[in-house]
Amino acid sequence: MSTEPESEQSVSGAVQEQFTRLRINKRARQVFGLFALVVFGWLFSLALGQVGFSIAEIMEYWPDFRDALGQFFPPGEIFGIPFVDTGAYWSFIQQNNLLFELQTNGAGVAFWNWTFVPGQMFITLAMGFAGTVLGLPGALLLGVLGSERVTPYPFNFIFRGTMSVIRAIPALVWALIYIPLGGVTPFTATLAIGTDTMGNLGRLFTDALEEVEDGPIEAIGSTGASGPQRVVFGMLSQVFSPFIAWTMYILEINTRIAVTMGLIGGGGLGYVLQVQRGLFKYTNMMATILVIFVLVISVEVVSQRVRAYIRGTEESQGLIALIVEFPQRMVRTLWQ
Amino acid sequence: MIEVSNLSKSYGEIQAVDDVSFTIPDGEFVVVLGESGAGKSTLLRCLNGITEPTEGSITINGDPVQGPRDDVAMVFQQHYLIEEMSAYNNALTGALGRTSFFNSLLGRYPEEDKYEALRALETVGLLEESGQSVGQMSGGQQQRVGIARALVQKPNLLLADEPVASLDPASAEQVMAYIRAAADERGLSTLASLHQVNIAREFGERFLGMKDGEVIFDGYRDDLTVDVIDEIYGTIETEAIRTEAEA
Numbered sequence: 001m002s003t004e005p006e007s008e009q010s011v012s013g014a015v016q017e018q019f020t021r022l023r024i025n026k027r028a029r030q031v032f033g034l035f036a037l038v039v040f041g042w043l044f045s046l047a048l049g050q051v052g053f054s055i056a057e058i059m060e061y062w063p064d065f066r067d068a069l070g071q072f073f074p075p076g077e078i079f080g081i082p083f084v085d086t087g088a089y090w091s092f093i094q095q096n097n098l099l100f101e102l103q104t105n106g107a108g109v110a111f112w113n114w115t116f117v118p119g120q121m122f123i124t125l126a127m128g129f130a131g132t133v134l135g136l137p138g139a140l141l142l143g144v145l146g147s148e149r150v151t152p153y154p155f156n157f158i159f160r161g162t163m164s165v166i167r168a169i170p171a172l173v174w175a176l177i178y179i180p181l182g183g184v185t186p187f188t189a190t191l192a193i194g195t196d197t198m199g200n201l202g203r204l205f206t207d208a209l210e211e212v213e214d215g216p217i218e219a220i221g222s223t224g225a226s227g228p229q230r231v232v233f234g235m236l237s238q239v240f241s242p243f244i245a246w247t248m249y250i251l252e253i254n255t256r257i258a259v260t261m262g263l264i265g266g267g268g269l270g271y272v273l274q275v276q277r278g279l280f281k282y283t284n285m286m287a288t289i290l291v292i293f294v295l296v297i298s299v300e301v302v303s304q305r306v307r308a309y310i311r312g313t314e315e316s317q318g319l320i321a322l323i324v325e326f327p328q329r330m331v332r333t334l335w336q
Numbered sequence: 337m338i339e340v341s342n343l344s345k346s347y348g349e350i351q352a353v354d355d356v357s358f359t360i361p362d363g364e365f366v367v368v369l370g371e372s373g374a375g376k377s378t379l380l381r382c383l384n385g386i387t388e389p390t391e392g393s394i395t396i397n398g399d400p401v402q403g404p405r406d407d408v409a410m411v412f413q414q415h416y417l418i419e420e421m422s423a424y425n426n427a428l429t430g431a432l433g434r435t436s437f438f439n440s441l442l443g444r445y446p447e448e449d450k451y452e453a454l455r456a457l458e459t460v461g462l463l464e465e466s467g468q469s470v471g472q473m474s475g476g477q478q479q480r481v482g483i484a485r486a487l488v489q490k491p492n493l494l495l496a497d498e499p500v501a502s503l504d505p506a507s508a509e510q511v512m513a514y515i516r517a518a519a520d521e522r523g524l525s526t527l528a529s530l531h532q533v534n535i536a537r538e539f540g541e542r543f544l545g546m547k548d549g550e551v552i553f554d555g556y557r558d559d560l561t562v563d564v565i566d567e568i569y570g571t572i573e574t575e576a577i578r579t580e581a582e583a
Contacts, residue, residue: 221386
């Protein structure tokens with residue numbers, strides 16, 4: 001055994017024994033690691049076989065994909081420098097009213113002598129927003145009742161279970177279920193997003209309630225408050241900010257889901273994307289994807305700003321603070 | 337008048353409060369002294385109705401305590417306020433017991449209670465700060481909001497469980513002074529547990545000394561001698577340690 005210490009006399013029997021034991025443990029871990037790696041590799045190859053993964057296919061169709069890429073990013077130039085043809089994107093965006101239009105006459109929201117005609121982007125945004133708002137009361141009810149501190153142990157699983165069932169079915173599948181109710185429309189998509197919100201947001205609410213402190217609940221109880229008052233003032237008031245933050249987070253997710261809803265015909269940007277793919281108009285597809293990008297990022301930025309403002313940790317949340325606190329300042333100046 | 341007779345509370349094997357009886361006339365300021373684990377908290381919690389006694393009874397003006405009630409108010413060691421709400425709204429939660437669920441949900445408290453909340457905040461010197469959120473206040477200020485909440489309950493009995501244990505000495509003095517002032521102003525019977533003997537001596541009127549769940553001393557300031565304190569706290573050896581260190 002070459003790894004043994006050279007001068008065995010200087011080491012006590014106990015040390016020698018421990019040394020051997022550690023070495024055996026290490027060997028055992030190595031053998032187990034190798035075995036795990038083999039099993040993992042086998043499962044991965046099984047999965048690849050199951051989905052029909054083949055490098056040969058990628059090689060064969062690469063030229064087609066390269067052509068498509070050429071259409072996704074049509075060559076053009078800006079100030080003489082070669083770049084993608086942004087004009088091609090812009091003309092599609094404008095023709096199909098993906099963003100919004102300002103008209104002098106037409107149906108829409110009027111201000112001064114202009115009319116604001118919301119584009120496809122706003123249909124997608126509306127699905128996400130309305131779906132979140134519709135799902136919110138259900139999420140609140142299920143989420144609060146699912147907490148062990150509100151509903152005693154075995155019974156809270158009725159509500160937790162309901163939320164699990166809702167979550168187990170993806171939003172797209174909920175849309176398929178609701179099609180007999182509202183047809184393949186943005187309305188159906190909104191119902192599906194609302195249902196999905198009840199499951200997801202409700203679960204987040206339940207989790208937030210687990211972290212509530214006992215002290216304030218006890219204190220509210222000691223004032224002679226009733227059971228429902230204890231729940232509202234002792235528990236919910238502690239998680240007011242986290243609840244708003246989680247709702248904003250779900251709004252971000254729902255906006256993305258609203259895009260995918262279009263793919264099954266639910267309307268909005270996703271639907272435009274689906275139609276253009278059917279027509280093999282890759283340039284138009286990329287124009288739509290750019291608008292999706294702008295929409296999703298905008299919602300995320302607003303949501304994150306609002307969450308930071310609620311946490312109140314960052315002082316320099318200039319714009320949101322300015323907007324939110326404006327009515328307060330206004331009222332104060334009018335009152336005094 | 338508060339009457340406690342043969343009160344006992346045990347948690348399994350542990351006898352937290354052991355056959356305690358005493359009577360507090362209206363308006364008396366009582367300080368409960370004792371080491372940690374002597375049963376002070378359990379006694380106060382029984383008086384508040386949060387904890388159910390194993391044996392014995394508590395009556396307030398002849399009315400037995402059978403659960404939390406709005407005429408018994410408690411100030412907690414860790415303030416236990418809702419940190420996200422303003423001082424004013426926290427004080428108003430003291431009026432929950434006499435407000436219906438829907439009115440409290442909508443914030444529709446009677447005008448009288450709103451004034452009561454502001455009056456309580458004035459008593460503890462926080463009228464100016466009443467719109468501030470409690471999370472941004474100092475420990476001493478938070479504890480004063482806790483006192484205000486208790487006062488809004490318009491209690492017959494004010495309880496304070498180690499109200500100054502987690503405060504610095506200056507804030508501790510200030511908070512105790514506010515509790516004493518509020519009690520005097522409103523003629524409240526008060527029971528405060530403390531373990532700082534100097535603060536207890538300064539603010540207390542009558543003293544209950546507890547050890548191992550039993551009341552081993554019940555008397556007024558003149559009776560509270562060094563020997564009595566030694567008996568309550570065991571022999572305090574700080575003096576000996578200091579002399580040793582200096583030698």
